[in-house]
Amino acid sequence: MNRIERINNALTSIHHEVVYHSQEECPKDLLAALGQAFTHIEPLSWSERLAFGGVYLNGVRCEHNTNLTIPCRVEYFEPKFPIAEAKHAFPSFSDKYILYEDDDLVAVFKPRGLPSTPNREQSSYHLKQYLEDYYHCSVHLPSRLDTSTKGVMMVSRSERMHGRLQRLYERRLVKKEYLLEVPVRFDWETNEIEAPIARSALHPVLREVNSERGKPAKTHFERFREQSFVDRDGTTHDSTLLLAKPVSGRTHQLRVHCQEFGPSIIGDNFYEGLFADELHLLSYRVSLWHPFFDREMSVSVPDNLLPEWIPSEKMPTP
Known part of the structure; x- marks a missing residue:
């Protein structure tokens, strides 16, 4: 293939x-x-x-x-x-996915395989619709996760919060932390990739690093844990669990930046990652200043929703 x-x-x-x-x-x-x-x-x-x-x-x-x-x-x-x-082709909604809620803001876990918003082939099965059915009101998603990516998302559920949450994301005042696994070991503790990202001519869904056409993109990586991955042929690969903190929010940014500095994320079918049952990329934690409670809040994926490729012990602290 x-x-x-x-x-x-x-x-x-x-x-x-x-x-x-x-x-x-x-x-x-x-x-x-x-x-x-x-x-x-x-x-x-x-x-x-x-x-x-x-x-x-x-x-x-x-x-x-x-x-x-x-x-x-x-x-x-x-x-x-x-x-x-x-309805059998997409994950169903569960109230266990609501990680935090108040009258204005919701932190929700998006399972893999579920679009964040209407996708190209259908407009009924997506997280936005599930939340609107659950809360019986309009919700706003200022930032989305790829269909194959699971993890925490922040969603506004009130008119007064929609614009405020949007501006927090636009001003880069929302801290997003991802965990991902790549089949390699590194000799560094931290690394920063700053490489512009543009659409790829190879396929409509792809992005690529392109210094001429690309928009600025920066990601901070931290080596979190060394582990191993067994592929579908039974071969064991040395791997590293990275904590990724994107400064910008370009489409496929983490996936493209990983491909740029080394092997692609395990399970990434778009960017030639090792074959796996799922994409080894998780939106682990989102932190922001709540504009109405006047305090910082941070929401992480609970242990019971962590994928198998992430051991639950000694998780990164905010």
Whole structure:
């Protein structure tokens, strides 16, 4: 399996696209275009698929049929699971994931495999929706975790907190700490990577270090524990558990910076990490100054939610 095949295999949908340049070739409306272009899909299912999400017209999600005008681009991110069984394709919500709550702020644990917000192929199964169903109000996520990453997230649940929490993140006043495992031993105790990150031309989901097009990105790493990892072939690798503190918040920042200074994170299917059952990356702790209680608060992943690759003894202190 080459790198592109591995990336596509890890994605939860298959991308289809058709572009119309002339009126003669362009169907009258979106449903006609979908039925004509993607003949492997049952035509009568398109109304349900539109409502589920994943259909885009000129880059904008469409949930209803609409007339087409040229030029136009129709895309469909086809889920790899049957839509009727979607609820079994994503982790369910549990109140044990609520790590802290008050009238304005929630600290929540996001399990791996659950999008933070609506993703490309569907708009129903994601953490934001779960929390809105749980609290019966609108919530705001100023920072997101990748679908394959688990751990702590801060979420606002009141109008007066939405803007304040957003500004805390924008001003880099929220301290985020991650634990990750890489298959190598280091001769340093701390290391700082400052390398700009840009979109990669190799694949739409990828990012890369690029000094010309990249946006500034900085991560502070601390060697936390040396351990070992046994891969799926039974080979044992020396590994290191790192405490990572991103100063900036670029997409895939920790994953790209790890690849830049050494081996990629174990289980990282996007950046050629050793194969594993899951991505060995955890949002372990988030700390901030609560604007209404006027005190600093810090929320960590409890021992009962730690992944198997992180021993629970002697966890890092704030």
